[in-house]
Amino acid sequence: MDRFIIRGGRPLHGEITIGGAKNAGLKLLVAGLLTSERLVLTNVPHIADIATMESLLRQHGLTVETVGGDKTKLSVGGEITSTEAPYDIVSKMRASILVLGPLLARCREARVSLPGGCAIGTRPVDLHLKGLETLGAKITLENGYINARAPNGLTGDRIVLPFASVGATENLMMAATLAHGRTEIVNAAREPEMVDLADCLNAMGARITGAGTGHIIIDGVEALHGAEHRIMSDRIECGTYACAAAITGGDLRLIGGNVDHLGAVVRAFEEAGVEVTQEGDVMRVRRTGALRGIDIMTEPYPGFPTDMQAQFMALLSVAEGASMITETIFENRFMHVPELNRMGARINVHGSSAIIRGVHSLSGAPVMATDLRASFSLILAGLAAHGETILSRVYHLDRGYEAVERKLAACGAQIERVKD
Ligand code: UD1
Secondary structure (H helix, E strand, C coil): CCEEEEECCCCCEEEEECCECHHHHHHHHHHHHHCCCCEEEECCCCCHHHHHHHHHHHHCCCEEEEECCEEEEEEEECCCCCCEECHHHHCCCHHHHHHHHHHHHHHCEEEEECCCCECCECCCCHHHHHHHHHCCCEEEEECCEEEEECCCCCECCEEECCCCCHHHHHHHHHHHCCCECEEEEECCCCCHHHHHHHHHHHHCCCEEECECECEEEEECCCCCCCEEEECCECHHHHHHHHHHHHHHCCEEEEECCCHHHCHHHHHHHHHCCCEEEEECCEEEEECCCCCECCEEEECCCCCECHHHHHHHHHHHCCCECEEEEECCCCCCCCCHHHHHHHCCCEEEEECCEEEEECCCCCECCEEECCCHHHHHHHHHHHHHCECEEEEECCHHHHCCCCCHHHHHHCCCCEEEEECC
16 A cells, blocks of 8 residues: 655646546546446546546446547447446445446446445435436346336426435436436535536437526437547536645635636635636736635535535644534535544534544644545645655545645645655
8 A cells, every 4th residue: 555755845837737526536537337338438537436427337348448549538338238237346446336327328228336335425316316216217126236227218297306416317317318308406516526427428428407506407319329438627626726835825716716616715715815817728826925714604505515624624624723524415424534634633513514623733643544635634724734745545535536646846846746
């Protein structure tokens, strides 16, 4: 297992190119199941979760290959030979559940392992299943697997989601593209990734309107065809590096960053004393004055993203005054708190809220990553801390961030990867 060794205390200056979005790319790859023709994706991030999704698609019989030796360009295509998503892949990556809707829509049957809980919460998939049942699927749970059948195909209907689940909206949107008639998804998730997925599906011949709003309408078509689509840039990667500029008192130009996708995050930065500007396709983030404590509550988009919570926790741990962060999306997403406290932060958790009393400085320590975003909060703390931080279990980070050490080192960070 690799570790990172970080020597903190240097402001970061320079440019970082933001890669394609993990949370869009995963679903766009899955969209390849909806057609027998070739779907070509560009701006593909080189991260472990994408590799896991490629393995899953290959297991379904698809060919996934790079185009012209360019590892950021992938082509997905071929016939589906297996409608089963096995436990060993689904348990590794929960987003595997996204194949359920497309397999069911195209092959009229699917068998997908039930994802278990994960480090940040129990994460049930009931909304995915209820929505597919509304479209006419017969679903049974047996031996840890979801067995879904729709012998005559799916039929469009009105689905009201009790919670704007990202994954359920995407699964249902993909399934509905090949259903008979019209599907409406009410209280749909509104994340920018939803718009990216709908744009790609529409380029493949789907008829979707309203993506990015709480009301998505999908008119089913007979078949989808091949297309080429560029994956949107990763707003969470962008927000994460913005935190690196902010916590070190630096100045970073984030190429491909888009403030329009980060409204609530930009407002939080500004309130905390961090300057954020858009200059063409570059988001510039700098801090010259002191950091101020602020209160944050995570919410579905356009609210403050839960995927930025851990990084802001690190940032606010060195802000003047007290801050409060309330996590409303996942029930167990404060695993980074004890690790940050070991570095000198003063954070107390009470239920779903954390009170952060800002300290003047953090000190380097050996710490352990617990999940993807929590890992980066510890890197951020390490970049600001005096002395050396050794971060173990870096594999959590490699799931979703590409070339972290190279991107940070190019801006002046002292960070190296040590292979065991
Ligand atoms: C996606 C993102 C993840 C992000 C999350 C919230 C991907 C691959 N992952 O996860 O990075 O943190 O959105 O922005 O895109 N829930 C149910 N029943 C369901 C589905 C969800 O109770 O059927 C609950 C979950 O347990 C969780 C909440 O709803 O507490 C949010 O889940 P959801 O929006 O579905 O997130 P994901 O799609 O899993």
